[in-house]
Amino acid sequence: MNTTSVKNIRQLSMIDARRFATARLSSATDDLLVIDDISHFDFSEQALQMSFLIFCYCTSGRCHFTVNSQTLCLESGDLFIGVGEQILAKKDVSNDFSAKIILVSHECMQDSIVGLHQLWPFLLYIYKHPVIHLDAAERIWVEGSxxxxxxxxxxxxxxxxRESVTALIRLFYFDMCDVLARRAPVAHTQQTSSYNIFDKFIHLLSDNFRSERNVSWYSDQLCLTPKYLSEVVKNVSGRTAGQWIANFVVMEIKQLLANTSLSVKEIAVRLNFSNQSFLGKYFKNATGFSPSDYRK
Structure with a gap:
């Protein structure tokens, strides 16, 4: 297995995980993996460090584990959603524990949630409550999905x-937003200062990323220094404020390139770039593709 151990933490990539996959979307890129048998993920001796999106639905038994030092329990009928940089360590697993998993690479996640800004306000809730206890109807929905x-x-x-799978993942995100919308308000009053800042930043970003790309603008709105805002956002989410801004902007560019006939110049105007050349450089630095190549 292609892994690297650092301080008893094993790096696990999508390439490593593909050997356990029941099916995968692409043989070349390993961007989406479906796994029926979780028993191969043995991390009793070492924690696993991962940076992809994880949907893990427990079908029987229970598992006590930690994610970034947060102790969690996954039981039959629960759904675990792991987002961003994560370090998972197993504490205790019942003999009858089983689960179904879908792993989504960062790149595939960006492509599939292009334009789905409804999801972003719920990220704070997912970070704080990665294990979701589903009711009977929600369990049927997850199993069917x-x-x-x-x-x-x-x-x-x-x-x-690929297009049909991407559409299904997008539909799953919308349904997940509906599930979270019924739960997120419960935790709103329990936010710590850091989570509250992150929550305000994400909402501010969702409303203003098309015109504002500088961290300093967001920190000014929140009466914070750019350095402190980035540190808080990094501590909560695993990404800096600048990375969040870039993700929003790049996903919007992808959405406009894929789903509209707007020229690159028109997209540059819409997203407040000084010219299309600057937009092209911004997009290529983030994706490795020019806007015209991505649109092909």
């Missing part, structure tokens, strides 16, 4: 296989 994603990923002869 997993089955359909697996079916679509395995439909290798489908001409629009």
């Amino acid at each position: 997993y089955t359909e994603v697996l079916r679509r990923v395995k439909a290798y002869s489908h001409r629009y296989r």
Whole structure:
């Protein structure tokens, strides 16, 4: 396995995880993996450090574990959502524990949630409450969604296989927003100072990223220094304020390139870039593609 151990922490990449996959979206990029059997993920001796999106639905038993030092318990009918940089360490697992997993790479996640800004306000809740206790109807929905994603990923002869899977993941995000909307208000009054700052930043960013890309503008609105804002956002989410801003802007550019006939110049105007050349450099630095190449 392609892993690197540092201080008893093992780096786990999508390439490492593909050997356990029941099905994967692409043989070349390992951007989405579906895993039926979690038993191969043995991290009893070493913690696992991961940087991809994880949906883990427990079908039986229970597992006590930590994520970034937060102690959690996953039981039958629970859904664990792991976002961003995570260090998972197992504490105790029942003999009958089993779960179904979908792993999504950072790049695939960005592509599939392009334009889904409804999801961002719920990130704070997910960071604080990564294990979601589902009711009976929600369990049926998750199980059905997993089955359909697996079916679509395995439909290798489908001409629009990737597009159909991406559409399913987008639909899952919308449904997940509905699930979280019924829970997020409960935790609103329990936010610590850092989480409260992150929450305000994400909402501010969601409303203003099309015109404002400087960390200093957001810190001014929140009456903080740019350095302190970035430190708080990094501590809460694993990413700096600048990285969050760039993610929002890049996802919006991708959405406009993929779903509209706007020229690169028109997109530059819409997103407050001084010219299309500057937008092109910004986009290529983030994705490795020019806007025209991405649109092809």
